Amino acid sequence: MVKFALLALVFPALASSVVGLNILLGNDDSWASANIRATFDGLTKRGHNVVLVAPLVQNSGQGGRVILPTVNVTAPGGEFGSVPVGAPFFGHDAGNDHIWYFNGTPAATTFFGLDVIVPQVLGNETIDLVVNGPNEGANLGPFLYTLSGTMGATYAAVYKGVPGVAFSAGNSTHRSFTTNTGLADDPANIAANLTANFVDALANTTKEGERILPLGVGINVNYPLFGPGNPCTAPPFILTRFTGGALVDKLSLNDTTGLPQSTNIQSPGVNTAFNGVKFLPGETPVAAQCQTSVSFFGVDYDAPSGVAEPSQQKLNVLFGHSIIPS
Numbered sequence: 469m470v471k472f473a474l475l476a477l478v479f480p481a482l483a484s485s486v487v488g489l490n491i492l493l494g495n496d497d498s499w500a501s502a503n504i505r506a507t508f509d510g511l512t513k514r515g516h517n518v519v520l521v522a523p524l525v526q527n528s529g530q531g532g533r534v535i536l537p538t539v540n541v542t543a544p545g546g547e548f549g550s551v552p553v554g555a556p557f558f559g560h561d562a563g564n565d566h567i568w569y570f571n572g573t574p575a576a577t578t579f580f581g582l583d584v585i586v587p588q589v590l591g592n593e594t595i596d597l598v599v600n601g602p603n604e605g606a607n608l609g610p611f612l613y614t615l616s617g618t619m620g621a622t623y624a625a626v627y628k629g630v631p632g633v634a635f636s637a638g639n640s641t642h643r644s645f646t647t648n649t650g651l652a653d654d655p656a657n658i659a660a661n662l663t664a665n666f667v668d669a670l671a672n673t674t675k676e677g678e679r680i681l682p683l684g685v686g687i688n689v690n691y692p693l694f695g696p697g698n699p700c701t702a703p704p705f706i707l708t709r710f711t712g713g714a715l716v717d718k719l720s721l722n723d724t725t726g727l728p729q730s731t732n733i734q735s736p737g738v739n740t741a742f743n744g745v746k747f748l749p750g751e752t753p754v755a756a757q758c759q760t761s762v763s764f765f766g767v768d769y770d771a772p773s774g775v776a777e778p779s780q781q782k783l784n785v786l787f788g789h790s791i792i793p794s
């Protein structure tokens with residue numbers, strides 16, 4: 469936690485809430501992506517102490533896989549030519565010791581950031597919030613939750629007891645931070661500003677010493693599609709749930725090529741709603757309009773007892789006794 473003792477004395481009204489958070493910022497699109505660098509700048513300008521630690525190369529679709537480097541950087545080097553072949557498997561920007569790459573999967577990068585890099589950069593200060601993204605492309609519904617590296621990097625933090633928020637943006641263009649136009653309508657800058665607003669809303673309402681989110685809880689935020697010339701510039705935040713219109717792959721064989729191909733379908737399993745606030749809209753339809761979906765998730769994967777109990781009773785013969793007191 470960054471301490472502003474003097475400021476608090478002068479402005480007692482601020483003393484009750486956190487002024488600047490210690491934030492670990494990651495993603496799955498690489499440390500050199502436009503979205504993550506714009507967000508690093510946006511959060512830093514708002515007074516947060518941000519340590520960016522993100523994968524060396526594009527790592528989309530890795531989910532929660534933990535793969536650690538065993539050698540230094542191999543060909544073709546860092547994403548967008550950001551790091552030469554042969555460089556160490558982790559390192560920081562020559563001009564900024566708060567901007568790091570690590571040559572592992574997104575979840576591994578969260579662990580390496582929290583366990584190895586943050587202690588080097590922040591000493592004994594701890595991370596208040598892990599922010600991931602904004603991802604290049606939406607991550608909507610439970611299917612993408614498990615599949616996405618941005619989500620994996622986020623639930624990795626939640627597993628360790630650190631509050632985590634995943635941000636994803638509808639615009640899926642994979643681009644280097646060096647292509648940022650610097651204009652307000654650059655999609656990376658729109659996403660960065662919205663992300664800073666979101667983080668500030670959490671920071672402003674969290675008291676010094678209080679957790680930002682309860683243990684085991686994270687947030688999934690999905691921005692709609694925006695960019696230059698697009699009328700969607702200020703999408704409102706809408707409280708949503710993962711299920712409701714959520715999609716999963718349907719595979720078939722292509723008549724011409726003979727190869728498998730996928731389309732998205734709504735399926736009952738992925739849309740089962742036994743947790744959370746049931747009347748909230750699903751995030752998939754909400755983010756399809758010019759709206760930002762905000763879904764809270766928990767990493768307690770046990771099925772609710774009322775749902776699982778009849779099936780658990782069926783296995784009493786295996787367990788040797790009735791596990792559920794009746």
Ligand SMILES: *[C@@H]1O[C@H](CO)[C@@H](O)[C@H](O)[C@H]1NC(C)=O
Pocket residue numbers: 538539540554555556557
């Ligand atoms: C990686 O690079 C560092 C620094 O250049 C060097 O000291 C180390 O021996 C290298 N490690 C491997 C496994 O090649």
Ligand SMILES: *[C@@H]1O[C@H](CO)[C@@H](O)[C@H](O)[C@H]1NC(C)=O
Pocket residue numbers: 591592593
């Ligand atoms: C953190 O480190 C600083 C400087 O090294 C030290 O003064 C302080 O007591 C430490 N705080 C805790 C909680 O360990």
Ligand SMILES: *[C@@H]1O[C@H](CO)[C@@H](O)[C@H](O)[C@H]1NC(C)=O
Pocket residue numbers: 652658661662665
């Ligand atoms: C950033 O968000 C704030 C708060 O909604 C808004 O007032 C401001 O215009 C936005 N800035 C840009 C550059 O979009």
Ligand SMILES: *[C@@H]1O[C@H](CO)[C@@H](O)[C@H](O)[C@H]1NC(C)=O
Pocket residue numbers: 665666668669672
């Ligand atoms: C957070 O607090 C700061 C300082 O009072 C204020 O400028 C900012 O608008 C607030 N942001 C949000 C999203 O509440």
Ligand SMILES: *[C@@H]1O[C@H](CO)[C@@H](O)[C@H](O)[C@H]1NC(C)=O
Pocket residue numbers: 639640641643654655693694695696698
């Ligand atoms: C997505 O972002 C790219 C890069 O900034 C931009 O060229 C493109 O117009 C955006 N797409 C849409 C649909 O806004």
Ligand SMILES: *[C@@H]1O[C@H](CO)[C@@H](O)[C@H](O)[C@H]1NC(C)=O
Pocket residue numbers: 722723724725729
């Ligand atoms: C089969 O694959 C071809 C080549 O990728 C594609 O153009 C075509 O649309 C596919 N057919 C169907 C029915 O999806």
